[in-house]
Amino acid sequence: VGENGGAVFSSSSSRFINCTFSSNTAKGGYNQDLSCQGDYHYIGGQGACIFSKAGCIIESCTFSSNNATLLESMGPGVVYVQSNTIIENSAFLNNSADAALYWLGDGSISNSTFENNSAWDSGGAIFIGGNATISNCDFRGNHGANYGGAIYALGHFDENYNTGDYSYMKSQISILNSNFYNNNANLYGGALYLIKDSFVKNCTFVENYLDVEG
Numbered sequence: 001v002g003e004n005g006g007a008v009f010s011s012s013s014s015r016f017i018n019c020t021f022s023s024n025t026a027k028g029g030y031n032q033d034l035s036c037q038g039d040y041h042y043i044g045g046q047g048a049c050i051f052s053k054a055g056c057i058i059e060s061c062t063f064s065s066n067n068a069t070l071l072e073s074m075g076p077g078v079v080y081v082q083s084n085t086i087i088e089n090s091a092f093l094n095n096s097a098d099a100a101l102y103w104l105g106d107g108s109i110s111n112s113t114f115e116n117n118s119a120w121d122s123g124g125a126i127f128i129g130g131n132a133t134i135s136n137c138d139f140r141g142n143h144g145a146n147y148g149g150a151i152y153a154l155g156h157f158d159e160n161y162n163t164g165d166y167s168y169m170k171s172q173i174s175i176l177n178s179n180f181y182n183n184n185a186n187l188y189g190g191a192l193y194l195i196k197d198s199f200v201k202n203c204t205f206v207e208n209y210l211d212v213e214g
C-alpha cells in the first residue's frame with residue numbers, strides 16, 4: 001500500500017517487461033490548495049501499481065485486482081502516467097480505480113486486453129489526455145460510472161497548479177482494429193466517450209450499453 005505508486009514511483013524514464021502487478025493499492029485524500037482558487041487536489045491515491053512522471057514503456061505485463069482509492073471513492077489509475085507512453089501485449093484485469101490507465105500524455109497501446117475494470121467517474125479502462133493511437137486491443141466488461149465505459153478521451157490535458165488554469169487542447173485519438181464487448185456507463189458512451197478529434201476504423205462493438213440515458 002502506498003500514496004502514489006503503490007508498487008512503483010518513477011520520476012525518470014522507465015521500462016517494464018514481463019511483470020505482474022496484483023492486489024496493489026494506493027490510498028489518498030484531498031487537500032484544499034488556496035493558491036488554486038480554493039480547488040481541491042489529490043494527495044496520494046494515484047497509481048495503485050505505477051506512478052510515472054516521465055517516459056514509460058510497458059511490454060507483456062499483467063495488472064490484476066489492483067485498486068486506487070481517494071476517501072470513499074476510487075483514485076486515478078492503476079497505472080498513472082504524466083508523460084509519453086507505449087503499452088504492448090499487456091492485460092488490465094479486474095482493477096478498480098478512476099480508469100485502469102490514467103494517461104496524461106501521448107503514445108500508443110497495441111495488442112492489449114482491458115477486461116472488467118471499473119471507474120467511479122469516467123473511462124473504466126482508459127482515461128486519455130493526449131494524442132493516442134490504440135490498435136488491436138480488446139475491451140470487455142469495463143464500467144465507467146459517468147462517461148465512457150471503456151475509454152474516455154478528453155484531449156491533451158494541461159494543468160497549471162499555480163494559476164488554477166485547466167485546459168484541454170486539441171489532440172488526435174485513433175482507435176484501430178479493436179473490439180468492444182459488453183462495456184457500460186451510467187450516462188453517455190457505453191463503450192467510448194470522445195471529446196476531441198477522433199478516428200475509429202475497423203472496430204467491432206457488441207452489446208455495449210448505458211444504464212441511464214445517452
